[in-house]
Amino acid sequence: MSAVGIVAAAGSGLRLGADRPKALVPLAGRPLVAWAVETLLTGGVDEVVVVVPPAERAAFAAALPGAVALVDGGDTRTASVRAGLAAAGPGADTVLVHDAARPLTPPDVVTRVLAALAAGAPAVVPVLPVVDTTVVVDEAGTVTDAVPRAPLRRVQTPQGFDRATLVAAYAALPDGVELTDDAAVVRAAGIPVTCVDGDERAAKVTIPHDLHLAGLQVRR
């Protein structure tokens, strides 16, 4: 089995509000995207494609090892992953799609995803339980219901796929349909998605508080 990693790094990071694209924001002196690439390579991925904001190619090239391929992203995560898939070299039979915004994902998570793929799963996501009481509210902000949380899971990245399955699922997704993750794309094609354990350290950096927390947890 050979695996290509696609790092979705073309977002702007509006909610973080930094002075540069989120993937280039430093964490302990290294850009978030560099942490994400290292996680994939350490966890067992053979090659990496990073999907970048077209105007920032030079800055990403300077921040990453030369062996990493760069490709221009799109206006949405779905479009960016499509671009990464199209640019991946022909050798790999499995694909891991990872967010640059999850810099402290332990390589063990990558290893678990790869193991589930090797065991025959066509699609794999790392997940964590929902630990808070979860409710439904109406437009006035009044709680109308509580959701039983036992079957709920929070989905992380990297998400792993049999390559042909992911390529076919993206090809079948109508233009203009945007889904929040790649597992949703394969589920839309009727493919079952297998869960493995995620990790709290794989939390996504979305708002300034997340970056603060990541700074406290950084691996040395």
Ligand SMILES: Nc1ccn([C@@H]2O[C@H](COP(=O)(O)OP(=O)(O)OP(=O)(O)O)[C@@H](O)[C@H]2O)c(=O)n1
């Ligand atoms: N057009 C896009 C949008 C997002 N992403 C990537 O998808 C991951 C998850 O997205 P998110 O954390 O929501 O990032 P942003 O879209 O940049 O955040 P915001 O919504 O705050 O602007 C990030 O690594 C981001 O770079 C991408 O590659 N291309």
Ligand SMILES: C[C@](O)(CO)[C@H](O)COP(=O)(O)O
């Ligand atoms: C892919 C993802 O990180 C899985 O949790 C998430 O769906 C990204 O969503 P966002 O809306 O781009 O934050």
